[in-house]
Structure formats: C-alpha cells, structure tokens
Amino acid sequence: MGDSSSPIIALAGTETPVILDIINAAAKRYEGIVPRDCYHEPYMSGDELVRExxxxxxxxxxxxxxxxxxxxxQPVADVTLIRHAYVLPGYQRKGIGSRFMEHLKALTKTRSLLVGTWAAAYWAVDFYRKYGFNLLPDKDELLARYWRISPRQIETSVVLGMELE
Incomplete structure (x- = not known):
C-alpha cells in the first residue's frame, strides 16, 4: 500500500471499513460542537458511506x-467538491491535510473547488482558509445545488471555495 514518494492512493470498495473507521473516529470531535440534532453515533453509517x-x-x-x-x-456539473476529509486524531497536525489539499487541487479539472463543513467546526473553516479557500456568501444555494443534504444541515453549514486556473 503506497510508498514514501506517493502516500496518497485511490481507495476501492474493499477499504470501506477503514474509511468508515477513520470518518467516525475523526468526527467524534464534532460532539458538543455541531447542533445536537445533527450529531449522532456513529457519525456515518456503512450504508451511507456505500451510497457516497x-x-x-x-x-x-x-x-x-x-x-x-x-x-x-466529487466532480459535480461545473465544480469539484472535497467531501468527507478526515484524518485519524493521532495523525492530525502533521501535514497530512495539506498534502491532501495539494493532491486534490492537482486532480481538479473544473475552475472551482468547493468544500462544505459545519459552521461551528471553526478548526475546519480555519484549515480551509489557510489553504486559500474563502467563505462563500451564497452557501444555501450552493449546498442545495451540489450536495444532497438535509435542510437542517444546509442551515448549519458553510461553503468555502477557491477558483483554480
């Protein structure tokens, strides 16, 4: 699996349990931060991950x-979305997120790269802003157009974006 020169690999369905474990372990940070009616254990179910x-x-x-x-x-119409970006807690703040950002920017074929996150997840907003993303004022329209999420999640989320050349 991977080598030191290329630590980022495309994952297949066989890695579903590992993906799910990472998402659910890292998302525990949301407990007590995002609205109570939006947080649950596990954060993501296996069925939801398979659909995603x-x-x-x-x-x-x-x-x-x-x-x-x-x-x-996820390329969608005229934009590309970064979705479900998580790093295991013990590996956070070690440059993995920045390596992901560079990798995903290089893969993007559209002019716009968007990411949605919980408005209350200030650390995530700060992270994306550090890498050149800006909070977008039309987040409700963007979330409704490019994501398939509930009205409550739209209400409690933000969208950050960047234009690529």
Missing part, C-alpha cells in the same frame, strides 16, 4: 502501510 462512494472517488493517505486519512473527491 457511488458518486465520488475516495483517496487515502498511507503512513507505515496503514491508511490514516481519507478524502472524497
């Missing part, structure tokens, strides 16, 4: 032959 995997490519970050971070990549 049908519409996007997941990439994994490999360290010591183990996947320690994941990010979904």
């Amino acid at each position: 995997m049908a519409s996007m490519i997941f990439y994994g970050f490999v360290e010591n032959r183990e996947i320690v971070g994941v990010a979904g990549f």
Whole structure:
C-alpha cells in the first residue's frame, strides 16, 4: 500500500471499513460542537458511506502501510467538491491535510473547488482558509445545488471555495 514518494492512493470498495473507521473516529470531535440534532453515533453509517462512494472517488493517505486519512473527491456539473476529509486524531497536525489539499487541487479539472463543513467546526473553516479557500456568501444555494443534504444541515453549514486556473 503506497510508498514514501506517493502516500496518497485511490481507495476501492474493499477499504470501506477503514474509511468508515477513520470518518467516525475523526468526527467524534464534532460532539458538543455541531447542533445536537445533527450529531449522532456513529457519525456515518456503512450504508451511507456505500451510497457516497457511488458518486465520488475516495483517496487515502498511507503512513507505515496503514491508511490514516481519507478524502472524497466529487466532480459535480461545473465544480469539484472535497467531501468527507478526515484524518485519524493521532495523525492530525502533521501535514497530512495539506498534502491532501495539494493532491486534490492537482486532480481538479473544473475552475472551482468547493468544500462544505459545519459552521461551528471553526478548526475546519480555519484549515480551509489557510489553504486559500474563502467563505462563500451564497452557501444555501450552493449546498442545495451540489450536495444532497438535509435542510437542517444546509442551515448549519458553510461553503468555502477557491477558483483554480
């Protein structure tokens, strides 16, 4: 699995349990932060992940032959979405997120790269802003157009975007 020169690999359905474990472990940080009616355990079910995997490519970050971070990549119409980007808690703040950002930007064929996150997840908003994303004022319209999420999640989320050349 991966090597030191290319630690980011495309993941297949066989890695579904690992992807799910990473998402659910990292999303525990949302407990008590996002609205109570939006947080549940597990954060993502296996069925939900399988549905999500049908519409996007997941990439994994490999360290010591183990996947320690994941990010979904989803071209939709005229934009590309970063979805479900998570790093295991013990591996956070070690540059994995920045490596994902560079990798996903390089893969993007559209002019716009968008990411949605919980408005209350200030650390995620700060992370994306650090890498050149800006909060977009038309987030309700964008979330309704490009994501398939509930009205409550639209209400409690933000969208950040960047234009690529």
